[in-house]
Amino acid sequence: MTTMLPRPDLESDARVKAVFDDIRATRNTDFINNMWRWLAFDPALLERTWTEVKAVIGKPSSIDPLTKEMIYIAVSVANNCTYCVHSHTAAARAKGLTGEQYGELLAIIGLAGKTNQLATAMQIPVDPAFDASQQG
Amino acid sequence: MTTMLPRPDLESDARVKAVFDDIRATRNTDFINNMWRWLAFDPALLERTWTEVKAVIGKPSSIDPLTKEMIYIAVSVANNCTYCVHSHTAAARAKGLTGEQYGELLAIIGLAGKTNQLATAMQIPVDPAFDASQQG
């Protein structure tokens, strides 16, 4: 089920075609996943989102590609985004996530989910040692 | 503000003292942060939580210590746990998080927050290519 359906002829829009061409070239595949096909109904939103994904995820940087995907999975699980959990778990596997790492990733996400609730339930005061505004 | 206050003499309970001693020995510091002091009112809960933290976060494994903290921050931000965001950002810094990495971590968390909402808003169907149950 979905709240909208993409038009069949998405790439008849020149702005959409330009983004899709760039996705294909950047990823070296003909596969355009549904995220981009659904966003295409609003070409400005599509362009901005793809540009940001390329800037944040697509470039060599101080965080390695697999770690980026693990962080993306962690946020998507906590925000409960079904689509994103699926797409980024697939992406992490494509970038080399092993079964052992997947088990550890789940263990960290699960433990964080638990301690998040415990700290919120008791409204534990933040230790002054953790507060940047108290540091010299 | 908090929903409860730890007793002043926490370590008069032998089970609490044993956990605190292990925290001090494991971390090589006298500092016991508030999470453990608040959990101490229920020694069984304290023991189980510390044992799990040691198993998941405290051991050399297939995910490196800094990456573990970045994943923990990501979940804590998405779950909106003030205490945990503070404590794990401090821990990440202690494990070497640079300003450049922090900026990238924020960029990934922010982008994930955005695309999570977009995918949920449109209820985008999961591509069959991402579904493990459709794979050979």
Next chain:
Amino acid sequence: MTTMLPRPDLESDARVKAVFDDIRATRNTDFINNMWRWLAFDPALLERTWTEVKAVIGKPSSIDPLTKEMIYIAVSVANNCTYCVHSHTAAARAKGLTGEQYGELLAIIGLAGKTNQLATAMQIPVDPAFDASQQG
């Protein structure tokens, strides 16, 4: 999948029938969507919920009907309620939501999702200028 099934003869209960009759009369349609059919197992809960929906959404007021639906969609996306995202997107379309407005609505929801995470991640202090208790 669902956790419960409505009885086949819901309207044999007089309280349920009265609410359903009012829904049909208010909306000028015979269609009773599943929200009301599922709530009907507890007539008091059904009555309270429908009365509140009529008071909050169903009356002319200082916020126009389409804006109300956009706000409802925004909350439902952030809370990740699949049923509510579907039902209120359909309602917004019935009240005239255009494709252009839908694109903008998604852009705002997505941007808010991103800046919400950024502000939480850095635990940005609220500017005194925004705090009502500091104002003259």
Next chain:
Amino acid sequence: MTTMLPRPDLESDARVKAVFDDIRATRNTDFINNMWRWLAFDPALLERTWTEVKAVIGKPSSIDPLTKEMIYIAVSVANNCTYCVHSHTAAARAKGLTGEQYGELLAIIGLAGKTNQLATAMQIPVDPAFDASQQG
């Protein structure tokens, strides 16, 4: 910090005074907690909310008063409502919550937070045995 301040003379509004009088009579105390003082700027919203609280929480029913407060705490923790965690933990204590029960409540909330994340992360399919629509 707050986004608004109640007027000093809240009870000069007859509808507000009537609700506050009913709160005092129902609870047998002069203390009106901030939730009601803040809602008073919109008397219709105040009336509807108090009426619902009385119907759901304030009447003898098939769930005992302390259990109701534990459920309220559980939702408030998962939704991360600071005000509500504080007010309902205080209410649970007033209704007899023991330290032992508080520890167990936290343990359940924490465990649920963890298994919620694990099930979402793996997108575990619901067992047909749990689906009401599959049952005879």
Next chain:
Amino acid sequence: MTTMLPRPDLESDARVKAVFDDIRATRNTDFINNMWRWLAFDPALLERTWTEVKAVIGKPSSIDPLTKEMIYIAVSVANNCTYCVHSHTAAARAKGLTGEQYGELLAIIGLAGKTNQLATAMQIPVDPAFDASQQG
């Protein structure tokens, strides 16, 4: 859809078999629900999670078994875990949840969802009377 599939021969792993045997013995049934079958890919995570579930949910304690399930449902709804809502609603029914109690449980969860949002929207200050650190 799921992000992973359990291997067909899960119990060929001795650690998995030991946990599954204990689940069958503890629950007095041959039925192993999907949560455990999915976790089995990481035997350490499976063992830790089952041990915690037994300690928190499976033992006689100061909170009765049905109340534990109602609290578990409440957290799972607020965290939006489809799998967990289904499995714990089924468990609550197996432990005697009546239709009347289910209606009340929903009413409390719904009301808490509403007042959580109201308190957060107005950023209502916590009454000093609720703050443990202000108490004598």
Next chain:
Amino acid sequence: MTTMLPRPDLESDARVKAVFDDIRATRNTDFINNMWRWLAFDPALLERTWTEVKAVIGKPSSIDPLTKEMIYIAVSVANNCTYCVHSHTAAARAKGLTGEQYGELLAIIGLAGKTNQLATAMQIPVDPAFDASQQG
């Protein structure tokens, strides 16, 4: 409390100064709120975020400025972002939000919070009439 502090001389960085100058010119005020001062530690993240805010919120479009702020508040409340609730409630007031509209906005957000939980708790199936993929 905060996880980081902005450097005192933020505008000595030319990219930061250019964004801050544009914020001042666009908003016709010298006031730079903390969101921008905190993001400034990573000039690329600052630039991307401000550019997106200008494109989504700052331009005349098919959704009027006050409605945009109400949608922003709705998402921020549901995501529980203290900073964002404060800053966008202040922005909505600056754009003319009346007390009557604020009361209605809260009523919609609260009602949505409630029905979101009810629909999730019962896992209500989406009516085929709401599903775009079923439409002709």
